[in-house]
Amino acid sequence: MRANFIFSEVWIGLRRNLTMTIAVIVTVAVGMALLGIGLMINSQVSSMTSYWSDKVELSVYLCKENSPFEPCTDKKGISEEQKTALEAVIKGMPQVEDVIFEDSATAYKNFLDNQSNNVFASFLKVEDMPESFRVKLGDPDQSAAVTEELTGQAGVSNIVNQRQLLDSYFGFMDKLQWMALSVAFAMVFAATLLIGNTVRLSAFNRRRETGIMRLVGASNVYIQLPFVLEGVIAGLIGGVLAAVMLITSKVLIFDSIQNFIPEALGWNTVAGIISGTMAIGVIICILASFITLRRYLRV
Amino acid sequence: MIHFDNVTKVYVNQNRPALDHISVDVDKGEFVFLVGPSGSGKSTFLRLVLKEERPNSGAIHVAGKDLSKLSNFKVPHLRRRIGCVFQDFRLLPNKNVYENVAFALEVIGKPRRFIRKVVPEVIELVGLEGKAHRMPDELSGGEQQRVAMARAFVNRPMILLADEPTGNIDPATSIGIMKVLDRINRTGTTVLMATHDAAIVDSMRKRVVELEDGKIVRDQSRGVYGQAY
Known part of the structure; x- marks a missing residue:
C-alpha cells in the first residue's frame, strides 16, 4: 500500500470537485451542528427534569x-x-x-x-x-x-x-429539541445524497484512471479507497466546523441561560456529543461513498 | 497458457451467441493472431480471458487458473499477469510517458525503488528512449501505442492481449509496433492479438485463429489472413 499515491489521488479528486466538496462540507457541518444542538437540549432537559423531579x-x-x-x-x-x-x-x-x-x-x-x-x-x-x-x-x-x-x-x-409550571417550560424545550433534530435529520439526508453525487462525479471524472487501474490489476481497495477517503475528509472537515458551532453555541447560548437553570450543561457532555456527531458524520460519508461506488464503479 | 474448452457466451438480449462452443489451446510463449470480421467474437474472446465477462457454458483456464473458480477478490491478481493494449491507446493525458508507465506499477503497490529501475528499461524496450518526459499529445499515434505497450509489459505479464493495436496507425508505423510485440514475445510472453490487418498477419507468419459468427473456422500455424491457397 502506498499512502502517498492514494493521498495524491484524493487531493486531485477533492480539488477537481471543489464546489461539490464545499457543498458536502457545509451540509455535513450544518446537519451535524443541528443534531448536536438537539442532543445538547435533550441532555439539558433530562438533567433538569431529574433535578426538578x-x-x-x-x-x-x-x-x-x-x-x-x-x-x-x-x-x-x-x-x-x-x-x-x-x-x-x-x-x-x-x-x-x-x-x-x-x-x-x-x-x-x-x-x-x-x-x-x-x-x-x-x-x-x-x-x-x-x-x-x-x-x-x-x-x-x-x-x-x-x-x-x-x-x-x-x-x-x-x-x-x-x-404544571415546569411542564410548559419543558414542553417548549421539547419542541425546540424535536425541531432541531428533524432539521438535522433532513440535513443528514441531504448530506448523504450530496456525498453520493460527489463520489459519482468523482468516479466519472476519473473513469479513465480507474479503467486502467482495473486493467492492470489494481485491487478494489486501491481503486475505491481514494473515493471513500474523499468523502471521509469532506465529512471530517464538516464535522470540525460542526464542533466549532457546537462549542460556540455552548458558550453563547447554554452558558448564558445557566444563571436561570440549576443544572448547567457540562463540557463532558458537550465533548461526548461532539465526538458522537463527528462519528455519525464520518460513518454517513463512508456508507454513502461505498453505496455509490458499488453502483458506479464496477470492479 | 490459455485454454478454452467448449466455451459459449451469449450476451443478454441477443439470441445469437457471441462465441459458440469454442475450444482453443494457446501454449506458453506462442504468438497467436485472432482474425475475423467485426462481430465475429474476437473482443468477446479477449474479455473472457480477462474475466471481464463470464461464459454461459464451458471452462476457461488462464495461466493455470480455472476462471470459474476464481473469486472476484482474486481477479485483480489474474489481471496483473495479463497485459492489455487497445486500438485507442488509453493513455492518461495529464501524465507524461514515464508517469503513464509508472502508474501501472504504482496502483498495484510496487515500491518506488523498483519503479525507478524498471520503467526506464521498458521505455527503452519499446523504443522511446529520450521521450520519457513527453506528454501523450506531443507524441505520434505510433509512439503513443508504444507507451501503451510499455505500460502493458512493465509488470512482465505472462500474457499480452492486443485488441487491434494497429487499428489507428498507418501501415509503415504498424511495422514498428509489430516489431515491439515480437520483441515482447521473444521474452517468453504469450501474445494474443486480435486484428483486421491482413498485411501484418501475412508478413508475420504466426499461428492464425479465424473466427466467424462465434465459431472457429480455421486454426493454422504459420498462417496468413485470408484463406490458405
Missing part, C-alpha cells in the same frame, strides 16, 4: 379569613381541627412521601427571599401570606390524582402543582 411538590394552600378563593365560602378560614384532619388525610395517601406545614411567617420569609420587587414586599404583611401544606410525592407523575383528591377538602383554598 426531586424538588417538585404540591402546595396545598389553606383558607384564611376573607380568602377570595371559591372553596372558602364561610370566609372564616380553616380551623385547627380541620387543619389536623387535613394533615392526617394527606399523610394517609399512599402517593405522599412527606408533608411539611408552612405557616404564614415562613411563607413571608420565603417570599421575601425570592422576591426582588421591594415595592411589592413593602406593603405585604405576614398575615397576608396563606398557610400551606407542602406535599412531596414519591412519584411526581401522580400529582394530578393527588390534586383531584385534595380539591374540595374542607379548608383547602387552592392547590398549586409546581409540575
Whole structure:
C-alpha cells in the first residue's frame, strides 16, 4: 500500500470537485451542528427534569379569613381541627412521601427571599401570606390524582402543582429539541445524497484512471479507497466546523441561560456529543461513498 | 497458457451467441493472431480471458487458473499477469510517458525503488528512449501505442492481449509496433492479438485463429489472413 499515491489521488479528486466538496462540507457541518444542538437540549432537559423531579411538590394552600378563593365560602378560614384532619388525610395517601406545614411567617420569609420587587414586599404583611401544606410525592407523575383528591377538602383554598409550571417550560424545550433534530435529520439526508453525487462525479471524472487501474490489476481497495477517503475528509472537515458551532453555541447560548437553570450543561457532555456527531458524520460519508461506488464503479 | 474448452457466451438480449462452443489451446510463449470480421467474437474472446465477462457454458483456464473458480477478490491478481493494449491507446493525458508507465506499477503497490529501475528499461524496450518526459499529445499515434505497450509489459505479464493495436496507425508505423510485440514475445510472453490487418498477419507468419459468427473456422500455424491457397 502506498499512502502517498492514494493521498495524491484524493487531493486531485477533492480539488477537481471543489464546489461539490464545499457543498458536502457545509451540509455535513450544518446537519451535524443541528443534531448536536438537539442532543445538547435533550441532555439539558433530562438533567433538569431529574433535578426538578426531586424538588417538585404540591402546595396545598389553606383558607384564611376573607380568602377570595371559591372553596372558602364561610370566609372564616380553616380551623385547627380541620387543619389536623387535613394533615392526617394527606399523610394517609399512599402517593405522599412527606408533608411539611408552612405557616404564614415562613411563607413571608420565603417570599421575601425570592422576591426582588421591594415595592411589592413593602406593603405585604405576614398575615397576608396563606398557610400551606407542602406535599412531596414519591412519584411526581401522580400529582394530578393527588390534586383531584385534595380539591374540595374542607379548608383547602387552592392547590398549586409546581409540575404544571415546569411542564410548559419543558414542553417548549421539547419542541425546540424535536425541531432541531428533524432539521438535522433532513440535513443528514441531504448530506448523504450530496456525498453520493460527489463520489459519482468523482468516479466519472476519473473513469479513465480507474479503467486502467482495473486493467492492470489494481485491487478494489486501491481503486475505491481514494473515493471513500474523499468523502471521509469532506465529512471530517464538516464535522470540525460542526464542533466549532457546537462549542460556540455552548458558550453563547447554554452558558448564558445557566444563571436561570440549576443544572448547567457540562463540557463532558458537550465533548461526548461532539465526538458522537463527528462519528455519525464520518460513518454517513463512508456508507454513502461505498453505496455509490458499488453502483458506479464496477470492479 | 490459455485454454478454452467448449466455451459459449451469449450476451443478454441477443439470441445469437457471441462465441459458440469454442475450444482453443494457446501454449506458453506462442504468438497467436485472432482474425475475423467485426462481430465475429474476437473482443468477446479477449474479455473472457480477462474475466471481464463470464461464459454461459464451458471452462476457461488462464495461466493455470480455472476462471470459474476464481473469486472476484482474486481477479485483480489474474489481471496483473495479463497485459492489455487497445486500438485507442488509453493513455492518461495529464501524465507524461514515464508517469503513464509508472502508474501501472504504482496502483498495484510496487515500491518506488523498483519503479525507478524498471520503467526506464521498458521505455527503452519499446523504443522511446529520450521521450520519457513527453506528454501523450506531443507524441505520434505510433509512439503513443508504444507507451501503451510499455505500460502493458512493465509488470512482465505472462500474457499480452492486443485488441487491434494497429487499428489507428498507418501501415509503415504498424511495422514498428509489430516489431515491439515480437520483441515482447521473444521474452517468453504469450501474445494474443486480435486484428483486421491482413498485411501484418501475412508478413508475420504466426499461428492464425479465424473466427466467424462465434465459431472457429480455421486454426493454422504459420498462417496468413485470408484463406490458405
